[in-house]
Amino acid sequence: MSVLLNKKTRVIVQGITGKEGSFHAGQMIDYGTNVVGGVTPGKGGQKFRKLPVFNSVEEAVLKVKATASTIFVPPSLAADAIFEAVDAGITLIACISEGIPVMDMLRVKQYLKDKPEVVLVGPNCPGLLTPNEAKMGIMPGFIAKKGVIGVISRSGTLTYEAMDQLTKANLGQSTCIGIGGDPIIGTQFIDAVKIFEKDKNTKGLVVIGEIGGDNEEIAAAYIKKYYKKPVVGFIAGQTAPKGKRMGHAGAIISGGKGDAASKIAFMKKCGIKMVKSPSDIGEAMLKLIKK
């Protein structure tokens, strides 16, 4: 089983005629995703691999019944793209774009507050993938394997690292969610945990966090109280200096908050099996599952 995304999900790509958008739309289709069209304002009527390109998301929803959208537009236009998708009735949005102004995301978050039916993943994320079914975003499909572990991660390549190990450990993944590396994101760790909680076939979770903010702690407290299946965790940035942004806009230790050591200590206290090296994620999960 999976969460959020399966082979039936009707996906569109916003920015499908752009360089990134067209490349990854192609990859998504090749993986088996049910891509039903794309949107690029001004390019309506064109085709992308026989699929219709629309001028607006509204049109895509009307004409091809899209319910999910993957956004590959320049960061300056990304908030607009998210608002457009939400207004058109899209309920699952993966925003891959990196470099969206924080103030724009503040508005997006406020706008989504009274729309609990909308799940926004990202921005600045690799998207979602359900093995052998569908992917929205840029995760490489070949490292995934249908299985029982849910992956939630702030980082792209670290997600792949975890997926690869779960595949090699023969555990596989139910769904992988890259929640994104920005300070303000749609789906946070706790939301993702709650989403996986509803899926009986997900037997455990891998949670990959980073320095900055307290999103991991909030989820850990929830896990301690409600999530009874095994959870393996890793926090990147133990050697990161204070006050420096480590690539991801959200990965920064500021005001004495968000350092790795305190996150790791707290997560341990909440019963999460924390690994010191990302190379140990697969093995750690295997041990917990066998118990």
Next chain:
Amino acid sequence: MKVHEYQAKELFGKFGVPVTLGKVATTVEKAVAIAKSFKGPVMVKAQIHAGGRGKGGGVKFCKTVADAKKAAKAILGMKLITHQTGPEGQTVNKVLIVPAGDIIEEFYLAALVDRATAKIAFVVSKEGGVEIEKVAEKTPHKISTILIDPVIGVQGYHVRKMATVLGLKDKAHKKQLYITVLGLYKLLVEKDASLLEINPLCITDKGLEALDGKVDFDDNALFRHPDIAKLRDVKEEEALEVEAAKYSLNYIKLDGVVGCMVNGAGLAMATMDVIKLYGSEPANFLDVGGGATPERVAAAFKILLKDKNVKAVLVNVFGGIVRCDRVAQGIVDAVKKNKIDLPIVVRFSGTNAEEGKAILENSDLTFEMADSLAEAAKKIVKSVKKGGK
């Protein structure tokens, strides 16, 4: 993006925050002339992008013009070391000279975007003029956070709360606080700032006033604020980091000996962590990003080797969209071109990892290969320790 105190204060002034502006000098002569023009005691303040300047000797109270001259002489050109500059310090190229008034009380006031709630947070404390990090650590109850929902903006009750925290009694001071908070809020939202800080916010004989100013801007929003982008002072930034940015590489210099080249920010951090776990220290953070072309890999190599502390290089690439064979070609080219003779450990995984390994193995250069990040870290630490002794 950070800006200088004098630039922050100018922005404060434009948004109605009560502030005494002063003037900037790059030479002692100019500083003296400015001090003279103020006809009274002044503060001479080093302009660098780091806090804790006073403690490091970069801020001086000067009663007379002669004092100001002495202070400017001492501060201009000095290597100012504070808790935020790192041990090598930061060269002072500019001083700000401001008329000094009598300070009655010092507070702390900051505004920032709160990540968890996606609201604007105002941080207020009666403990001003000191390192707020220390106040937060030792006496957290002395710091209050007031969250403002952007839907409603600054309301009277927010400011009344802040005034209570600060213990303001005087009506004029309360009004000035309202104007200050309103100004900061507008500046934050309209100019896409990520942090505004006034430490100290003072009551002087003239009333409430921002005696210092710090502003950080959201780099991602600079495209829509050309006026703000102009305030950038690249001299304040690490030269290698500025150069790396030209190639869209994310590079941060650290103090260790293992140079790292990784794709993805999270994996890059994890690579640093694992190097430390196995007993060495990373020399840098370097994310070559999603589009790691041979050219970018070559540029990355050039930049990380400019750091003379680097004794060995660890390449860790998990190919998703990035193809390991293309990265391998970039490595071979860079090593040949720059005649690098440091030990290099390469870990490839994912897309075309085998092809990448083959390229490295078939080159006439020596690389150590590793299958996992842990193995790569072990190997690099071993070679660093061997080389170091």
